[in-house]
Amino acid sequence: MAQKISLTRYLVEKQGSAQAVAPQLQLLLEVVADSCKSISSAVNKGALGGVLGTAGSENVQGEVQKKLDIISNDMLIEANEWGGTLAGMASEEMDEILPIPAQYRQGDYLLMFDPLDGSSNIDVNVSIGTIFSVLKKSGTAAVAESDFLQAGAQQVAAGYCVYGPQTTLVLTVGQGVVMFTLDRELGTFVLTQDQVQIPVDTKEFAINMSNMRHWDAPVKRYVDECLAGKEGPRGKDFNMRWIASMVADVHRIMMRGGVFMYPWDKREPEKPGKLRLMYEANPMSWLVEQAGGGATDGRQRILDIAPTKLHQRVAVVLGSKNEVDRVTQYHTQP
Ligand code: AHM
Ligand code: MG
Numbered sequence: 001m002a003q004k005i006s007l008t009r010y011l012v013e014k015q016g017s018a019q020a021v022a023p024q025l026q027l028l029l030e031v032v033a034d035s036c037k038s039i040s041s042a043v044n045k046g047a048l049g050g051v052l053g054t055a056g057s058e059n060v061q062g063e064v065q066k067k068l069d070i071i072s073n074d075m076l077i078e079a080n081e082w083g084g085t086l087a088g089m090a091s092e093e094m095d096e097i098l099p100i101p102a103q104y105r106q107g108d109y110l111l112m113f114d115p116l117d118g119s120s121n122i123d124v125n126v127s128i129g130t131i132f133s134v135l136k137k138s139g140t141a142a143v144a145e146s147d148f149l150q151a152g153a154q155q156v157a158a159g160y161c162v163y164g165p166q167t168t169l170v171l172t173v174g175q176g177v178v179m180f181t182l183d184r185e186l187g188t189f190v191l192t193q194d195q196v197q198i199p200v201d202t203k204e205f206a207i208n209m210s211n212m213r214h215w216d217a218p219v220k221r222y223v224d225e226c227l228a229g230k231e232g233p234r235g236k237d238f239n240m241r242w243i244a245s246m247v248a249d250v251h252r253i254m255m256r257g258g259v260f261m262y263p264w265d266k267r268e269p270e271k272p273g274k275l276r277l278m279y280e281a282n283p284m285s286w287l288v289e290q291a292g293g294g295a296t297d298g299r300q301r302i303l304d305i306a307p308t309k310l311h312q313r314v315a316v317v318l319g320s321k322n323e324v325d326r327v328t329q330y331h332t333q334p
Contacts, residue, residue: 001293003182004183004186004188004190004191004273006160006180006189006190006191007029007030007033007152007169007171007180007188007189007190007288008030009232010178010180010191011026011030012026012031016096017193019175020219021173022051023325024084024085024107024108024109024258025085025109025134025156025173026156027083027084027085027203028061028080028085028086028107028109028111028134028157028267029084029134029157029159029171029173031079031080031083031085032076032079032080032111032132032159033161033180033189034079035075035076035079035080035130035168036130036161036167036188037162037167037182037200038075038079039071039072039076039115039116039130039163040050040076040163040165040182041248042068042071042072043068043122043128043163044163046125046224047056049216051067051071052066052067052068052122052123053066053123054066054067055067055069055070057070059092059093059094059095060094060095060311061092063119063313065093065119065217066116066122066123066182067117068116068119068122068128069092069093069115069119070093072115072116072130072162073091073093073094073115073116074229075120076089076091076111076113076115076130077089077091077098080111080167080315081098081100081101081104082104082105082320083104083105083107084104084106084107085108086100086106086107086109086110086111087100087106087107087108087109087110087137087143087147088100088110088111088137088143088147088148088227089109089110089111089112090111090112090113090145090278090279090310091112091113091114091115091279092113092114092115092276092279092280093115096145096310097143097144097145097148097310098313099143100143105162108137108146109134109135109137109156110134110135110136110137110143110147110148111132111134111190112132112133112134112135112279112283113130113131113133113279114130114131114132114276114279114280115130115133116128116130117160117245117246117247117280117311118243118244118245118246118247118248120244121243121244121245121248121310125149126133126244126245126248127163127164127165127243127245127247127248127251128163128245128247128248129160129161129162129163129245129246129247129248129251130160130161130163130247131159131160131246131247131279131280132158132159132160132279132281132283133149133152133155133157133158133278133279133282133283133286133301134155134156134157134158135147135150135154135155136154136156137296143201143228146308147158148278148307148310149306149307149308149309149310150270150283150301150307151303151304151305151306151307152237152277152285152286152304152305153281153304155174155282155283155286155303155330156173156174157171157172157173157174158171158172158282158284158286158287159171159172159249159283159287160248160251160283160284160287160289161245162221162247162248164248164251165179166181166182167182167184168180168181168182168192168251169181169182169189169242170196170251170254170287172216172286172287174286174288174290175290176194176195176196176290176291177195177196177213177254177290177291178191178193178194178195178196179191179192179193179194179196179254179259180192181237189290196254196291197291197292198253198254198257198288198291198292198293198319198321199256199257199320200257200292200293200320200321201257201320202257202258202259202319202320202323203236203238203239203256204238204239204240204241204256204257204258204259204320205223205226205238205239205240205241205259205260205261205323206222206240206241206242206243206249206252206253206258206259206319207219207240207242207260207261207262207263208242208244208262209223209240209242211267214265214266214267215263215266216263216264216265216266216331216332217332217334218298218327218331218334219261219263219298219325219327219330222326222327222330225238226238229306234260234327246260246262246275246280246284249278250288250318250319250321252286253288253293253318253319253320254287254288254291257319257320258320258323259318259319259320259323259324259327260316260317260319261316261317261327262274262275262315262316263298263315263316263317264298264315271313272297272312272313272314273297273313273314273315273316274313275313275314275315275316276309276311276313276314277302277305277312277314278307278310278311280284280311280316281295281297281302281314281316282302282303284318285301285302285303285316285318286292286303288318288319289303292321293319293320293321293324294318294319294320294321294324294325294328295316295317295318295319295324295327296317296318296324296327296328297314297315297316297317297327298315298317298327298328298331299331299332302314302316302318
């Protein structure tokens with residue numbers, strides 16, 4: 001029987017190769033993976049663990065926080081603050097950055113996360129996940145928000161963990177995308193797919209169609225053409241999926257291709273989009289690019305956007321390369 005390769009072994013075996021992952025980064029990724037195991041276990045307990053329902057508070061975006069949003073946020077902080085690898089953390093669920101408390105050893109890395117993405121799906125037992133992004137801090141000054149405001153292209157690691165029928169951790173350190181499935185009996189993430197590749201073409205799109213009347217013309221044109229099917233300009237029938245958990249929608253695209261869009265729309269015209277750049281769009285965009293896909297805000301590559309705010313929002317078009325190029329072209333050369 002083929003040997004099981006754990007996340008630890010996978011990272012250790014890279015040591016000594018040209019693709020070596022810095023030991024501090026390796027430790028950090030293992031601790032994040034451990035946090036995901038704890039979150040997975042809390043998610044699995046559901047009503048039996050008293051983790052469902054709202055927490056009675058709001059985050060910086062004015063969104064109602066669910067109990068599991070807070071529990072997952074706390075789990076990530078508690079696991080990562082003492083490891084000696086980080087200078088600070090930032091999260092969708094915290095207004096400000098969290099510098100590593102002075103009593104712990106300080107490191108050079110910065111960790112950002114959406115602790116539980118797809119919050120509206122928690123109570124209805126639909127797949128949800130954790131998204132994370134790792135950057136490196138330069139200089140020795142005390143960590144500040146400005147240290148986090150780096151373009152996505154500067155990320156040194158990114159990943160997500162999807163809590164669905166299986167718990168799957170998907171990771172990149174800039175050498176392609178790898179997937180690990182949680183073996184609950186062993187308590188270990190086991191390598192289940194190396195060098196994930198997203199097909200460049202697809203017949204499947206993901207968008208919240210209920211917002212159609214609020215979209216901009218290029219997005220409307222793209223979706224109209226998909227809906228026209230075989231008889232339309234695309235000459236093929238398209239399928240649609242929308243899980244309302246970015247993690248689950250992106251995971252499907254990783255597995256079989258597709259295009260995911262959360263575009264700007266007229267409901268809140270002053271905001272560039274719904275999703276957050278730093279801890280949702282950037283890590284997902286890097287993963288998708290590392291798997292051969294594309295990721296833009298409709299006009300430019302997401303990873304090139306210079307952030308100005310921690311909780312900055314962005315429009316997102318990502319997935320199969322040829323479809324993302326087409327949607328981007330509809331915006332830039334209408
Ligand atoms: P969250 O981080 O508060 O869960 O919000 C992000 C989620 C994404 O996972 C998903 O793609 C989107 O919001 C769904 O939004 P909508 O309910 O408007 O379809
Ligand atoms: Mg989210």
